[in-house]
Amino acid sequence: MSGELKLLFAGAMGAGKTTAxxxxxxxxxxxxxxxxxxFTECDKEETTVAMDYGEITLPTGEKLRLYGTPGQARFGFMWPILAAGALGVVILIDNSRPDxxxxxxxxxxxxxALADAGAVIVGVGxxxxxxxxxxxxxxxxxAALDVVVPVMPADARRHSDVVGMLEILLQQIEATWAYDEVMGGVSACGLMGANS
Ligand SMILES: Nc1nc2c(ncn2[C@@H]2O[C@H](COP(=O)(O)OP(=O)(O)OP(=O)(O)O)[C@@H](O)[C@H]2O)c(=O)[nH]1
Ligand SMILES: [Mg+2]
Known part of the structure; x- marks a missing residue:
């Protein structure tokens, strides 16, 4: 296996990246x-100012590295930095926001680029x-944006919702990016059993 296995969580302030x-x-x-x-953007007490980082083990035993972006637009310069080398992105949406x-x-x-490659999933909280x-x-x-990626309801507080999104995203990557080669032929299936 070459390179690191990395996914990114992105979305507006308070969308639930750190929570997920x-x-x-x-x-x-x-x-x-x-x-x-x-507080005009989001009324929670704390906000991410650089990144979040976590790990989950794939059925292969390999680590999937999880990075969360800061949501504040002034830290937008961090998004491409954190996205470098990412296999895909979970875009979290807070449906209670104004638009x-x-x-x-x-x-x-x-x-x-990742959306065009189908390596994105949208979770609506x-x-x-x-x-x-x-x-x-x-x-x-x-569809109007000419993007074919899954969208699903997802509560970032719920383990099963977040893992469910990762499973679908990994399957999506497998289908579009010859993921088998990247992953050494190992299916993403089985993540649901991990850390549940
Ligand atoms: N009611 C409800 N609360 C949710 C849901 N998803 C997330 N939350 C809450 O929304 C808040 C999200 O906060 P964070 O995880 O800090 O959000 P973030 O995206 O990391 O925000 P920044 O780092 O500021 O960009 C937390 O209080 C969660 O408990 C949902 O589906 N329903
Ligand atoms: Mg955060």
Missing amino acids: IRAISEIAPITTEATNGD PLADLELYIDAFR HMESCPRPSLEAYAERL
Whole structure:
């Protein structure tokens, strides 16, 4: 196996990137939380200022490295740095934000090469309290952007939701990037059993 196996979590402030990595990491995640000075954007106490880092073991025994981006736009310069060498990106959307479809568009644009390669999954959170926009609206916006990637409801606090997204994303990568070669022929299936 050459190179590291790396996935990225991206999305707006408060979308749940740090929460998702915390929910599934087998090691104590490395976080870079600082006091949130931008309550207009999101009213939570802390925000990521550099990155999150966690790990999960694949059925092969290999480590899948999980990186979370800082959501604040002023740290946008970190996104391509963290995306370097990533196999794919989980884009998390907070459906309670003012314009979640605009958020979707922003992050698809930011990770356009991976989206074009089908190496993206979109997870929509806070749907229990904010069911709109609907998943159909997301699918329509993705189609309008000429992007064919899965979109699903996902609560970043739930281990099964986050692992479920990773499984689908890895299968997607397998289908589009000759993932077998990258992974030494090992299927991503079986992740659901890990750390549950
Ligand atoms: N009710 C509800 N809360 C959620 C859901 N997903 C995430 N959360 C909560 O939303 C918050 C997300 O916070 P973080 O994980 O810090 O968000 P982040 O994306 O890392 O934010 P930044 O680092 O500031 O960019 C946490 O309080 C989660 O518990 C969901 O589907 N429903
Ligand atoms: Mg964070």
